[in-house]
Amino acid sequence: MKKARHRRRGGIFLFLLLFLVLLTADSNVRIVTREYQLSYDTLPRAFDGFRIVQLSDLHAGSFGTDNIRLISAVTAARPDIIAVTGDLVDGEGQGGYVRELMTALTAIAPVYYVTGNHEWASGMIGELFDILDDCGVTALRNTYTVLERGGASILLAGLEDPNGPADMETPGQVMEQLREETGGGFTVLLAHRNRVEEYALLGAQLVLCGHAHGGLIRLPFTDGLIDTNRDWFPTYTCGVYTENGTDVLVSPGLGNSVPVPRFLNNPQVCVAVLHAAG
Numbered sequence: 001m002k003k004a005r006h007r008r009r010g011g012i013f014l015f016l017l018l019f020l021v022l023l024t025a026d027s028n029v030r031i032v033t034r035e036y037q038l039s040y041d042t043l044p045r046a047f048d049g050f051r052i053v054q055l056s057d058l059h060a061g062s063f064g065t066d067n068i069r070l071i072s073a074v075t076a077a078r079p080d081i082i083a084v085t086g087d088l089v090d091g092e093g094q095g096g097y098v099r100e101l102m103t104a105l106t107a108i109a110p111v112y113y114v115t116g117n118h119e120w121a122s123g124m125i126g127e128l129f130d131i132l133d134d135c136g137v138t139a140l141r142n143t144y145t146v147l148e149r150g151g152a153s154i155l156l157a158g159l160e161d162p163n164g165p166a167d168m169e170t171p172g173q174v175m176e177q178l179r180e181e182t183g184g185g186f187t188v189l190l191a192h193r194n195r196v197e198e199y200a201l202l203g204a205q206l207v208l209c210g211h212a213h214g215g216l217i218r219l220p221f222t223d224g225l226i227d228t229n230r231d232w233f234p235t236y237t238c239g240v241y242t243e244n245g246t247d248v249l250v251s252p253g254l255g256n257s258v259p260v261p262r263f264l265n266n267p268q269v270c271v272a273v274l275h276a277a278g
């Protein structure tokens with residue numbers, strides 16, 4: 001009888017261990033696509049249904065041969081534009097990865113990019129910008145562009161990561177210059193770090209960012225267990241946070257750069273779907 005109980009307990013333990021291993025593997029490998037439906041009174045009606053696919057924190061991650069699973073997920077999301085919000089690479093020698101991925105993405109839709117902290121620490125920032133330019137990617141370095149559709153327009157701006165040049169403009173100065181030059185209008189802002197409270201004061205209607213990796217381990221009733229700064233029980237790690245009239249969509253990202261694996265926190269392709277309310 002005792003031997004039978006020990007065997008049962010051993011079998012249960014092995015089953016649970018295998019389940020946890022498989023669940024952890026799934027949490028780090030299987031891409032999920034999540035749509036965020038966002039409505040605005042100030043969005044031009046011509047942009048109703050406009051789809052922005054956001055890719056963040058890839059960290060040179062690979063999802064199948066030639067990143068085929070990621071490319072397929074982006075294609076299936078039917079983007080009007082693709083926003084890459086930083087931490088595309090981790091170090092030198094990843095230029096081929098960037099060129100291959102960006103060539104595939106720009107064949108799907110126009111791609112816009114802002115830097116993350118890891119790009120500036122990678123040692124390949126100059127090479128990176130050259131590759132992005134060769135691939136037709138628009139790098140928004142404390143700059144903006146005008147998106148036009150059906151005779152209407154919106155503004156797309158991008159903030160350089162704080163690890164960039166010491167003498168660069170502040171986010172407030174970037175947005176002030178945008179308003180001075182354009183007169184303002186519906187604005188989507190791309191950034192890397194999940195500084196929700198700071199971005200909510202800048203006057204953009206929508207901000208797309210990442211950096212926190214979804215809190216890495218997502219347990220019930222938390223916004224993640226630990227973020228990339230090693231802060232326990234962080235906030236603003238995944239989803240849409242609305243403050244001061246600004247929606248901030250924080251992507252949980254796709255890759256990883258720390259020894260803690262993702263758990264219940266699959267790599268995510270975010271899709272911001274804009275709607276004209278009223």
